[in-house]
Amino acid sequence: MKEFNKTKFKYNVENYLKILFRKSIEEASEQQIFQAVSYSIKEYIVDLWIETHKEYESRDVKFVYYLSMEFLMGRVLGNMIINLKADETVREVLEELGLNLNSIEEEEADPALGNGGLGRLAACFLDSLSTLGYPAYGCGIRYKYGMFEQKIENGFQIEVPDNWLKYGNPFEMKREEYAQEVKFGGYVRMERDGEGRDKFIQENYQSVIAIPYDIPIVGYGNHIVNTLRIWDAKEANTFNLDSFDKGDYLKAVEEKNLANTICEVLYPNDNHYAGKELRLKQQYFFVSATIQRAVSKYMENHKDIRKIHEKVCFQLNDTHPTVTVAELMRILLDDYNLSWEEAWEITNKTCAYTNHTIMTEALEKWPIDLFSKLLPRIYQIVDEINRRFLLVVESRYPGDKLKIKNMAILYGGEVRMANLAIIGSFSVNGVAKIHTEILKERELKDFYEMYSEKFNNKTNGITQRRFLLHGNPLLAEWISKKIGDEWITNLPAIKKIADYAEDMTAQKEFMDIKYKNKIRLADYIYKHNGIEVDPNSIFDVQVKRLHEYKRQLLNILHIMHLYNQLKKYPDMDFYPRTFILGGKASAGYKIAKAIIKLINSVADVINKDESINGKIKVVFIENYRVSNAELIFPAADVSEQISTASKEASGTGNMKFMLNGALTVGTMDGANVEIFEEVGEENMFLFGLSSKEVMEYELHGGYDPKEIYDSDAEIQLVLDQLINGCYFPDHGLFNDIYKSLLGIHKNEKADPYFILKDFHSYELAQRKIGKAYRDTGAWAKSAIINVAKSGKFSSDRTIEEYAAEIWKLKKI
Numbered sequence: 084m085k086e087f088n089k090t091k092f093k094y095n096v097e098n099y100l101k102i103l104f105r106k107s108i109e110e111a112s113e114q115q116i117f118q119a120v121s122y123s124i125k126e127y128i129v130d131l132w133i134e135t136h137k138e139y140e141s142r143d144v145k146f147v148y149y150l151s152m153e154f155l156m157g158r159v160l161g162n163m164i165i166n167l168k169a170d171e172t173v174r175e176v177l178e179e180l181g182l183n184l185n186s187i188e189e190e191e192a193d194p195a196l197g198n199g200g201l202g203r204l205a206a207c208f209l210d211s212l213s214t215l216g217y218p219a220y221g222c223g224i225r226y227k228y229g230m231f232e233q234k235i236e237n238g239f240q241i242e243v244p245d246n247w248l249k250y251g252n253p254f255e256m257k258r259e260e261y262a263q264e265v266k267f268g269g270y271v272r273m274e275r276d277g278e279g280r281d282k283f284i285q286e287n288y289q290s291v292i293a294i295p296y297d298i299p300i301v302g303y304g305n306h307i308v309n310t311l312r313i314w315d316a317k318e319a320n321t322f323n324l325d326s327f328d329k330g331d332y333l334k335a336v337e338e339k340n341l342a343n344t345i346c347e348v349l350y351p352n353d354n355h356y357a358g359k360e361l362r363l364k365q366q367y368f369f370v371s372a373t374i375q376r377a378v379s380k381y382m383e384n385h386k387d388i389r390k391i392h393e394k395v396c397f398q399l400n401d402t403h404p405t406v407t408v409a410e411l412m413r414i415l416l417d418d419y420n421l422s423w424e425e426a427w428e429i430t431n432k433t434c435a436y437t438n439h440t441i442m443t444e445a446l447e448k449w450p451i452d453l454f455s456k457l458l459p460r461i462y463q464i465v466d467e468i469n470r471r472f473l474l475v476v477e478s479r480y481p482g483d484k485l486k487i488k489n490m491a492i493l494y495g496g497e498v499r500m501a502n503l504a505i506i507g508s509f510s511v512n513g514v515a516k517i518h519t520e521i522l523k524e525r526e527l528k529d530f531y532e533m534y535s536e537k538f539n540n541k542t543n544g545i546t547q548r549r550f551l552l553h554g555n556p557l558l559a560e561w562i563s564k565k566i567g568d569e570w571i572t573n574l575p576a577i578k579k580i581a582d583y584a585e586d587m588t589a590q591k592e593f594m595d596i597k598y599k600n601k602i603r604l605a606d607y608i609y610k611h612n613g614i615e616v617d618p619n620s621i622f623d624v625q626v627k628r629l630h631e632y633k634r635q636l637l638n639i640l641h642i643m644h645l646y647n648q649l650k651k652y653p654d655m656d657f658y659p660r661t662f663i664l665g666g667k668a669s670a671g672y673k674i675a676k677a678i679i680k681l682i683n684s685v686a687d688v689i690n691k692d693e694s695i696n697g698k699i700k701v702v703f704i705e706n707y708r709v710s711n712a713e714l715i716f717p718a719a720d721v722s723e724q725i726s727t728a729s730k731e732a733s734g735t736g737n738m739k740f741m742l743n744g745a746l747t748v749g750t751m752d753g754a755n756v757e758i759f760e761e762v763g764e765e766n767m768f769l770f771g772l773s774s775k776e777v778m779e780y781e782l783h784g785g786y787d788p789k790e791i792y793d794s795d796a797e798i799q800l801v802l803d804q805l806i807n808g809c810y811f812p813d814h815g816l817f818n819d820i821y822k823s824l825l826g827i828h829k830n831e832k833a834d835p836y837f838i839l840k841d842f843h844s845y846e847l848a849q850r851k852i853g854k855a856y857r858d859t860g861a862w863a864k865s866a867i868i869n870v871a872k873s874g875k876f877s878s879d880r881t882i883e884e885y886a887a888e889i890w891k892l893k894k895i
């Protein structure tokens with residue numbers, strides 16, 4: 084195995100500067116230096132990449148293909164260096180050259196090819212797959228513009244295109260040789276072949292060529308390199324100048340347009356299905372390319388297509404890649420001439436589906452009309468899957484219309500992708516225990532009754548390599564000094580740090596590190612927001628996408644209430660707090676955008692009010708993304724995980740905070756429940772309705788928030804302040820928020836996320852936090868225990884479970 088060579092690396096940095104830019108170090112820009120350093124690292128990685136794949140081939144391994152519309156990778160360079168265990172060497176070399184790794188890392192665009200949790204989970208999974216040595220491909224789309232860049236102007240969110248490829252991506256590799264043709268539209272003609280079999284031929288279609296770009300995913304310290312393969316689109320070469328008539332010409336132009344638009348932009352979809360035709364095109368585009376290539380790769384070394392499930396598994400990350408089921412059927416039926424029964428059996432043994440949400444508005448449904456026009460052959464297959472499935476339902480539940488209504492794939496003029504995914508897969512999993520239970524008992528009850536053997540849970544996880552080792556070097560080093568560094572690849576080993584929870588010296592060291600991380604974040608805040616925050620105050624953080632169910636509104640209403648209290652009782656017992664919030668709202672999500680404006684308006688008033696002596700500060704972090712997240716988690720004292728119980732499937736931010744020693748204030752929702760099981764009541768601040776209670780209310784049409792409003796003067800004051808111009812002169816601006824809480828909107832439930840219902844219990848939990856923080860020793864103890872108990876929440880554990888129980892993969 085080739086070791087990382089210091090001399091060679093040093094030579095390479097200068098050499099790449101010369102080759103790529105004709106510059107010396109003194110002349111080069113920071114960006115050029117970043118590029119040269121990245122190419123030098125890549126040069127080393129490519130050999131490992133080749134060796135890994137040779138090994139895979141020689142052992143004829145089984146691969147998992149993780150199909151995902153989103154991979155929220157974050158910056159690559161720093162993490163790669165860490166995983167190569169080359170951090171020290173690289174720093175040394177760069178210093179010798181008069182360069183600094185940290186500022187070079189800042190030059191890298193932060194590729195935001197994902198919305199939030201779902202995309203970041205996919206990225207953590209890739210890190211774990213490589214580190215554990217499982218053969219895998221991540222497969223997705225090479226969006227030209229990722230998630231929009233969020234600017235805050237006058238308190239409002241403005242969306243700006245995120246041109247992450249502006250300077251090119253040094254880590255990617257274009258693989259023209261694996262290009263695939265993907266067909267859209269046209270019609271299907273049927274003919275009999277010589278052996279009397281029906282053949283289905285798609286004609287008059289538009290085609291696009293899918294071109295893969297491969298990005299190496301380096302395992303930690305094991306020289307294993309897997310691949311993230313993202314597909315770009317190119318026009319098909321039908322523009323034949325010799326022979327085109329008018330029709331061909333138009334077709335050529337249309338194909339060119341299709342190729343140009345398909346990978347332009349990631350949909351900000353926010354747990355909300357938008358039904359846009361282009362999105363369905365994106366889905367089929369990357370799925371078809373991935374499945375075609377996976378089948379060809381398999382057939383390069385195997386003879387019998389009927390055994391593909393022994394070497395290939397397709398994991399569907401949410402419903403977005405569900406057309407996989409029909410595409411694999413198409414290939415088996417039309418290209419390999421298998422019978423329906425054979426093709427169906429193989430498909431069913433090859434596909435597995437992960438559900439990430441119970442929010443019904445997130446479950447994708449496509450109008451049949453649109454679906455069948457865009458994917459005529461695929462639609463025929465889905466129709467046949469549906470027909471055969473309904474026969475089974477009918478024989479099992481004769482005459483039961485409700486079962487058909489709930490489980491049919493085609494129903495009410497729509498194609499229901501979740502149902503297709505469940506019927507076509509051998510495994511259906513939720514992402515936290517409580518989430519899987521809710522799926523089984525409520526959302527997917529009928530399916531569970533029919534196919535209980537398919538259902539299983541895989542509680543999410545996060546990679547400690549990025550979120551502790553890379554993001555929080557001070558704490559990482561402290562932990563390794565005390566208990567060794569086994570935790571880097573075996574997070575449960577971190578439990579030994581609990582031995583230091585009561586050691587006063589260790590407590591002090593821990594709090595000093597926290598303090599330094601708070602200074603680092605305070606500097607960032609000062610630089611970006613111009614707000615001075617006190618690192619001695621409690622850093623209370625809620626960072627995640629803006630969504631009503633995540634209840635950033637509860638947080639800000641409580642801040643407004645606290646401020647009212649401080650104004651009324653200036654001498655009240657109060658420990659200074661810095662409330663830090665951040666997250667993007669989907670561009671069309673009006674109320675979420677109003678909540679951002681509200682946070683900023685409240686921040687403006689409170690931060691400027693000298694009468695409260697800076698006891699409260701409110702900060703909204705602009706453009707929350709992986710790179711600034713790595714600064715935020717290490718600096719947090721309090722982690723806000725306050726979603727309405729039953730709504731957050733898992734959450735993964737909760738785990739990142741815990742790993743960095745923040746205490747959670749949270750509801751019994753998603754993975755909070757499992758965090759609670761690990762740390763116990765003494766080390767977490769629980770509040771609010773349980774998911775059973777929430778679901779009970781929902782069953783009976785909700786509750787009446789006006790009763791609370793009328794009987795509670797404090798809540799009334801806060802709500803009135805939304806619309807009396809107290810925070811912003813434009814009275815109308817927060818009207819929608821006010822109305823959503825009190826149910827003045829026609830046909831809408833009042834306070835559907837139970838904000839007022841949970842308000843006092845939240846306030847109580849917050850008061851406990853203020854009190855607990857005064858006892859520094861006890862706080863430090865709890866924080867250390869949180870770190871110590873985070874072992875379960877490594878994505879390494881999650882991946883081990885997927886590999887053993889679903890994918891049946893072997894490590895190399």
Ligand code: GFP
Pocket residue numbers: 198199200201202204353354439440514543628731732733734735753
């Ligand atoms: C979704 C769910 C989260 C869950 C992640 C990953 O996240 O509860 O933790 O998927 O499974 F909502 P978002 O993409 O919606 O943030």
